[in-house]
Amino acid sequence: MTKSGREIVEILEAFDLTRCPHSAAALVGCDEKTVARYVGVREAGGDPFAPAVRGSIVDAFLEKVEEWVDRSEGKIRADAAHSKLAAMGFAGSERTTRRAVAEAKQRYRAGNRRTYRPWIPEPGMWLQFDWGEGPRIGGRRTHLFCAWLAWSRDRIVVPAWDHTMGSLLGCLDQVLRCCEGVPTYLLTDNERTITIDRVAGIPVRHPTMVAFGRHYGCQVHSCEPYDPESKGGAEATVKIAKADLVPTSANLRPDYASFASLAGACEVFVAGVNAREHRQTRRAPAEMVAEERTHLHRLPAEPFTAVLGETRRVADDQTIRFGSVRYSTPPGHVDAHVWCRVEGEELVIVARTQTGLAEIARHELSTPGVPRIADEHYPDHPPGNGRREPRIRPRSDAEIAFLEIGAGAEHWLREAAAHGVTRVRAKMAEAVTLSALLDRAEVDRALGVAAAAGRFADGDLASITQHLGRMEDPASLVIADEAHSAQPGTGAWAGYGR
Numbered sequence: 001m002t003k004s005g006r007e008i009v010e011i012l013e014a015f016d017l018t019r020c021p022h023s024a025a026a027l028v029g030c031d032e033k034t035v036a037r038y039v040g041v042r043e044a045g046g047d048p049f050a051p052a053v054r055g056s057i058v059d060a061f062l063e064k065v066e067e068w069v070d071r072s073e074g075k076i077r078a079d080a081a082h083s084k085l086a087a088m089g090f091a092g093s094e095r096t097t098r099r100a101v102a103e104a105k106q107r108y109r110a111g112n113r114r115t116y117r118p119w120i121p122e123p124g125m126w127l128q129f130d131w132g133e134g135p136r137i138g139g140r141r142t143h144l145f146c147a148w149l150a151w152s153r154d155r156i157v158v159p160a161w162d163h164t165m166g167s168l169l170g171c172l173d174q175v176l177r178c179c180e181g182v183p184t185y186l187l188t189d190n191e192r193t194i195t196i197d198r199v200a201g202i203p204v205r206h207p208t209m210v211a212f213g214r215h216y217g218c219q220v221h222s223c224e225p226y227d228p229e230s231k232g233g234a235e236a237t238v239k240i241a242k243a244d245l246v247p248t249s250a251n252l253r254p255d256y257a258s259f260a261s262l263a264g265a266c267e268v269f270v271a272g273v274n275a276r277e278h279r280q281t282r283r284a285p286a287e288m289v290a291e292e293r294t295h296l297h298r299l300p301a302e303p304f305t306a307v308l309g310e311t312r313r314v315a316d317d318q319t320i321r322f323g324s325v326r327y328s329t330p331p332g333h334v335d336a337h338v339w340c341r342v343e344g345e346e347l348v349i350v351a352r353t354q355t356g357l358a359e360i361a362r363h364e365l366s367t368p369g370v371p372r373i374a375d376e377h378y379p380d381h382p383p384g385n386g387r388r389e390p391r392i393r394p395r396s397d398a399e400i401a402f403l404e405i406g407a408g409a410e411h412w413l414r415e416a417a418a419h420g421v422t423r424v425r426a427k428m429a430e431a432v433t434l435s436a437l438l439d440r441a442e443v444d445r446a447l448g449v450a451a452a453a454g455r456f457a458d459g460d461l462a463s464i465t466q467h468l469g470r471m472e473d474p475a476s477l478v479i480a481d482e483a484h485s486a487q488p489g490t491g492a493w494a495g496y497g498r
Contacts, residue, residue: 003030008038008048015039057092058100061085065097069104074112076101121150124295127183128223129175131163131191132238135246137256144245144266145171146237149179150187152288153278157241157266159259161362165193165208166308166341166348172212173303174356179289181296182216190222208306215304217297244269303357308350309341318377322347326371327363328378347372389414402428405435408448415451423458431461442468 003011007028014024015035025032041048058065068076068084082090082097090097127149134142145158145168156175160167176182188194195203209220245265247253256262274286281288305311312320314333319326322340327347329338338351342365349361363372392410394400403409409431416424435443446465450456455464 002051003034003038005049011035011038012042012048056096056100058085058090058096061088061090062100062104064088065100066104066107069101069108074105074108078102122295123151123292124181124297125184126150126187127175127179127185128187128237129172130189130235130238132242133246134159134242135256135262137259137262142259142262143167144238144241145175146241147172147175148237149183149285149289149292152285152292153281154179154285154289154292155237155241155270155273157245157270159262159266161259161348161359162343163191163193164343165206166343166350167359168193169208169212169304170308170350170357170359174353174358176216176299177356179296180293180299182218182299183296184218186213186218186220187223188220194220195222211306212304216300240273241266241269244273303352305339305357308339308357309348310339311337312340313337319371319373320349323365324368325366326373327361327366328371328373329361330377331379333360398425398429398432401432405431405440405447406444408444408446408451412447412451412456415454416456419454419456421456427456427458427461434462434465438465 007030010028011024011030011034014027015021018024018027021032021035021039024035028035038048064085065081068081078098078101079094081101082094085092085097127147129145129147132144132146134144136142140161143160143163145160145163146155147158148155156178158171158174160171172186190203192206194206194209196206197204203222205220213220244251245253245262247255253265256265274289275284277284310322312322314320314329314336316334318329318331318334320329320338320340321327327340327349329349329351333351336351338349338360341348341350345365347363347365348359349363350357351360352358353360361374361377363374366372392403392413394403402413412431413424413428416427421427431443431447434446442465443461446461446468449468450461450464453464
């Protein structure tokens, strides 16, 4: 029977006292062979507390099991090993083989484990970035450009429609201007926009990215594959951003109605994650980035725009001309210079904003004579080529006094002009007189009702004002049109003949 640790200590203590196995056994109440065994283990430099290892039926085949594990690089299955052992005369069970194979694999992994040196970043040295799949907006794919300063852990997320070279450079410029400086190195994955080839394991940089680095005074590097320190940092930023920004059943975030709503959600996410204490540094990234900015070198005044496309000036009508076709731009860019490039079947327009270069519009390519004008770019104008209401500009005192009654007066004037009403000025003066005698709000409401009902005759305004004064609910006024009829229904004839 195996002794407990307390019993073993008592056996060794009794032997040290008596220096005789027989006497020590008599003191502790065990066999003297047991005392001799534990004392012999201790004298040989072993561990008397370690359990005794018994031999196994598979011990004679362990060398062959380890050979199979080494040849298969730890991938051989236990059932395959058992069938081989059975053919060699092994009479044990498959359970014994499974234990032997598992122990051999554990020893193999311990001797072939991949190790790496921890990466300790310096302030102002590294900026990592990577792309992630974003949410779909109107059935269209988006992408999330995720970057972070390695020392301060300050994160920045910028949405984009694609991850082409032009979008990459625009997002990088925007990120660097958010950081208010440029680090020494930019580190990212081995995409075709960064690494165009590999020769003997050495990545060949894209010439445009080399020119971009010269312009900003930094170097663009690609990380080592499967490296948890360099590649893992950027991928962790993408994972965190996607878990919060992409609508899933886990975060219960609704679908985005527009690209602007996605950009707003990215700003909220960045502000929240940078204000939270980081697990490694025990400080908020927003606090540490203020220190890291002192180690960043200065941004160039002009952004790198070599591959952003051709330069165009936004005209007074918020349009640019590209290929003899007019394309609209959002408000706020009149007389500004923008960059246009063709991506597939679309024209991408990039402008300089307060945070750096950003995509402001994207249109389908068109042909001369067929302009591309987006209604959302003109929020203060009616869409398309529909009827445009003239702007009211009162000139005389009488006109000013009438329009000061309220919105109902403006509605009445527009409807009266559209109906060709005569003596408009006299009826306007009558309304001004009524507003002086009665409550102005009641007269304004009467003017609105008269415009909706199409009543512009002499005395109609006074009659409506008197009627509304007796009514409790103005909504009970019925407008005589084709939707209302005084003809009795045929419900009484439903049971005829039954």
